[in-house]
Amino acid sequence: MNLRLHIWRQAGPDAQGMLRTYDVRDVSEHMSFLEMLDVLNEELLAKGEEPIAFDHDCREGICGTCGLVINGRPHGPLPRVTTCQLHMRSFKDGDEIYIEPWRATAFPVLRDLVVDRSAFDRVISKGGYISVNTGNAQDGNAIPIPKKDADRAFDAAACIGCGACVAACPNSSAMLFVAAKAGHLGLLPQGQAERSERALSMILTADEAGFGACTNHYECEAACPKGIPAEFIAMLNKDFFSAALASRD
Amino acid sequence: MDLRSNIPGGPIDQKWENHKADLKLVNPANKRKFSVIVVGTGLAGASAAATLAELGYNVHAVTYHDSPRRAHSIAAQGGINAAKNYQNDGDSVWRLFYDTVKGGDFRAREANVHRLAEVSVNIIDQCVAQGVPFAREYGGYLANRSFGGAQVSRTFYARGQTGQQLLIGAYQAMMRQVGLGKVKLHHKKEMMDLIVVNGRARGVVMRDLVDGKISHMTADAVLLCTGGYGNVFYLSTNAMNCNVTAAFRAWKRGAAFGNPCYTQIHPTCIPVSGDYQSKLTLMSESLRNDGRIWVPKKQGDTRSPEQIPEDDRDYYLERKYPSFGNLSPRDIASRAAKEVCDEGRGVGPGGLGVYLDFAEAIGRLGEKTVSDRYGNLFDMYQQITGENPYKTPMRIYPAVHYTMGGLWVDYNLMSNVPGLFVLGEANFSDHGANRLGASALMQGLADGYFVIPYTLGGYFGQGGIERISDDAPEVRQAVEATKEKVNRLLSINGKRTPTSFHRELGKIMWDYCGMARNEKGLRTALERIPALREEFWQNLTVPGTGEQLNQTLELASRVADFLEFGELMCLDALHRNESAGGHFRTEYQTEDGEAQRNDDDYCYVGAWEYTGEIAKSALHKEPLTFENVKLATRSYK
Known part of the structure; x- marks a missing residue:
């Protein structure tokens, strides 16, 4: 198939970006979306032009490195599929495709389609863990955890930290990301001791990083490639409000 | 070249305990005077960085990813082995040890493997305490499954995403230390060279992948936790950015490379x-x-x-x-x-x-x-x-899935360059010629959580680590060498892309040093790789500059190292006139077409030394002795 691509090009963090148009020919439906961009990049290199920078690594949908806004949708048209797992059979001959980076104040563009998501790491560094030093642990089976709870915690822990939730949100809120971590740890007995402090600290850090507030659009849930439900945000809000009230001295 | 394995004395099941008692300690007030660079933030790197920071060391964690959580450990699906015997089905530390030595086709060090089996049980406890959501039975207890043909159910798992959950656990432990200021995170920084001063590993040269700035960092020890080199084959199950550069540069600075030909094909x-x-x-x-x-x-x-x-x-x-x-x-x-x-x-x-x-x-x-x-x-x-x-x-x-070969390390996980430690897939030590399923995650975390915290203290405790100047000639030389490499890659102005060279190299490696190897094919590869390398340095194109985010340059730099490393792999495969585990030489097979080991002549670790020219690399041998598991032939008829 032949396609017309409109791709965001931006030379650096402070440079002015713009959409540029590229025609690609003879695209196989078996190619992944990123392989289609690989082929385009090889053509650009052959012409002596600088290729399009985009982030990617595992290409198996688990590392969370890739992330393109494709025709206005983070990770493209298919639900629960990362950009790297999207294949060209989801498109048809003659399609025009708009390809842009995640857009959020807290995720500045570094070049073309590559953004800086280190704000997510800062959020985790302020509470997104259980404080246990190596060597402190008791036997693994000393803490029975009902299967239902373990499965629910896993649903939240499945977050790959890609940032699609932020890119999809009109407020650029990171609440689904924060809630997934708070939910994962807050549903487990090991996570109870720091539950309130964790909610408070991660939300305040996200605010400082420039992520917006949640106003219940549910775009995050729709965009999440791992299908993490927005009800974890409700759980986080509950933890946050009780922690905020308790901490008012 | 000093290849003393430093295996402690005593019976196999007491070696590690005895060794821990013998290792020197560093008192808490002194720990904060030592700094450590950890390169790579996968299971081995993140667990080591977190644990060393908890102990009080000043840790610098380096990753080329935008976030340490992206490391390729995250993609492991199946599970992690541990000799818990929760299933009451006859498992034990001994049995896990035995299975691993045999599965490795008798080309691993017994003492290292036994220690791995011993600490496997602590790993599960630690991960549960961190909140890793392992699969559970309805009664709330941990679930196990049998994996990779094992006769016992000793594999712990988290759906099909065990690697992800274990890595997130280690990442969170490390990020906690980042929040506490004990780990300084250097993201989007790629290690380009190792700095060796007075014979000790003392730092790294890094390139900032966003602005291209080349800088250096010195410390009292360097830990390489940089994974395997499967991408030398171009196509593999490794993530796109996985590469050999950190380990290969360390090799060029004097570290021995162990068994580079041992690769696993899934x-x-x-x-x-x-x-x-x-x-x-x-x-x-x-x-x-x-x-x-x-x-x-x-x-x-x-x-x-x-x-x-x-x-x-x-x-x-x-x-x-x-x-x-x-x-x-x-x-x-x-x-x-x-x-x-x-x-x-x-x-x-x-x-x-x-x-x-x-x-x-x-x-x-x-x-x-x-x-x-x-x-x-x-x-x-x-x-x-x-x-x-x-x-x-x-x-x-x-x-291609996993590489058992890696930098040579002693029992303390230290290479032959003092102060350079190598953990996880990047070292050669525990899997011999073939790795069993669900053992890679176990080894990465064993090294990081439970081995290096002891052995690094032993190294520091011996003293003798001098203060060095940030401006030492060795530091300046390493920085200059990196700048020279980058400038050279940018100034060729040829026609071919790094990917096209990588793909061609991968084809050579797959055809001649892949699943089945023989002398004729390996000799062909040893002619074609240098020729391809020569073309690379004459006909490569890398547009843009070194002072920007330049993914073509990143790839070119990695492919340049693969083009040398591939030759070393073929040398190793050619010299090993036997078939063992993942190394199958068609000349050495039984009448039924099965692998034929030669224990009389090849029961050793092949450790290669760089001598200035790849083709003239020097082979050193660390003999392997099997005192606890009897050498036997694997049969699956």
């Missing part, structure tokens, strides 16, 4: 679909429990699989290995697939594929049961290939 991956293919995706081995593997009997049979009658099909694993059949071990199943494809009986584009057929299982069990067992894998297959495996057989083909 039999069940989705085949290549076209020239544009960028990587290969693993399909869990568990599919072979119910799927039947076959190819057409006739060469060039282009009928669709449904149209090929039973009589025209060759279920070759069932035919050749009647007792293990479709469950034959990884190396054997992989080689058999290659053989039938080499005979022109492969299926799918390019004839590089075999069928994995579930029709019989669906008939026997019903579609619902098959879906319950393998539904997520079938969905993933359909997402990638567009074919429905309930209706038409899957196509699979072997792919």
Whole structure:
């Protein structure tokens, strides 16, 4: 198939970006979306032009490195599929495709389609863990955890930290990301001791990083490639409000 | 070259305990005076960085990713072994030790493997305490499964995402230390060289992948936790950015490279679909429990699989290995697939594929049961290939998956360069010539959580680490060497892209140093790799500058090292005149076509020293002795 691509090009963090148009020919439906961009990049290199920078690594949908806004949708048209797992059979001959980076104040563009998501790491560094030093642990089976709870915690822990939730949100809120971590740890007995402090600290850090507030659009849930439900945000809000009230001295 | 393994004395099950008692300690007030650079933030790196920071050391964690959580440990699916014996099915530290030594085809160090089995139980406890959501039974206790043909159920798992959950656990422990100021995180920084001063590893040279700035950092010790080198084959199940540069640069600075030819080929991956293919995706081995593997009997049979009658099909694993059949071990199943494809009986584009057929299982069990067992894998297959495996057989083909070889380390995980420690897949030590399923995660975390915190203290406790100037000639030389390499890559102005060289190198490696190797092929590779390297340095194109985010430059720099490293792998494969585990030399096989080890002449670690020219690399031998597990031949007939 032949396609017309409109791709965001931006030379650096402070440079002015713009959409540029590229025609690609003879695209196989078996190619992944990123392989289609690989082929385009090889053509650009052959012409002596600088290729399009985009982030990617595992290409198996688990590392969370890739992330393109494709025709206005983070990770493209298919639900629960990362950009790297999207294949060209989801498109048809003659399609025009708009390809842009995640857009959020807290995720500045570094070049073309590559953004800086280190704000997510800062959020985790302020509470997104259980404080246990190596060597402190008791036997693994000393803490029975009902299967239902373990499965629910896993649903939240499945977050790959890609940032699609932020890119999809009109407020650029990171609440689904924060809630997934708070939910994962807050549903487990090991996570109870720091539950309130964790909610408070991660939300305040996200605010400082420039992520917006949640106003219940549910775009995050729709965009999440791992299908993490927005009800974890409700759980986080509950933890946050009780922690905020308790901490008012 | 000093290759003393420093294995402690005493009976095998007391070596580690005795050694811990003998190791020097560093008192808490002094720990904060020591700094450590940890390169790589996968399971080994993140667990080491977190644990060392908890102890009070000042840690610098370096990753080329935008976040440490992206490391490729995250992609491991199956599970992690531990000798907990929660199932009361006869497992023990001894049995895990025995299975690992035997599975490694008697080319690993007994003492290291025993320690690995011992600390395996602590890993599970630690991960549970961190909140890793392992699979549970209804009573709330941890679930186990049997994996990779083990006779006991000792594998802990978290759905099909065990690597992800373990890595997130280690990442969170490390990020806690970042928040506390004990770990300084350097993200989007790629290690370009090792700094060695007065014979000790004292720092690294890094390139900032955003602005291209080349800088250096010095410390009292350097830990390389930089993973394997499977991407030398271009196509592998490794992530796109995995590379050999950190380990290879350390080799050029004097560290020995152990057994580079030991690579693992996984039999069940989705085949290549076209020239544009960028990587290969693993399909869990568990599919072979119910799927039947076959190819057409006739060469060039282009009928669709449904149209090929039973009589025209060759279920070759069932035919050749009647007792293990479709469950034959990884190396054997992989080689058999290659053989039938080499005979022109492969299926799918390019004839590089075999069928994995579930029709019989669906008939026997019903579609619902098959879906319950393998539904997520079938969905993933359909997402990638567009074919429905309930209706038409899957196509699979072997792919490079893991590298058992790596930098040589002693019992303390220290290389022969004092102060340079190597952890996880990057070292050579625990898997011998073949790694068993669910053992990679175990080793990464064992090294980081439970070995290095003791042995690093032992190194520091010995003293003798002098203060060095940030402006020492060795530091300046290493920085200059990196700048020179980058400038050289940018100034060739040729025609060919780094990817095209990488792809060509990968083809040479796959054809001549892949699943089956022989002297003639390896000699061909040893002629073609240097020729390709020469063309690389004359005809490479890298547009843009070194002072920007330049992914072409990043790749070119890594491919340059692969082009040298591939030659070293072939040298090692050529010298090892035997077949062992993942290293199969066609000249050395039994009448039945099975691997034939030569314990009289090759029961050693082949450790290579850089002498200024790859072709003249010097081989050193660390003899392996087996005092606890008797040398025996593996058989799966």
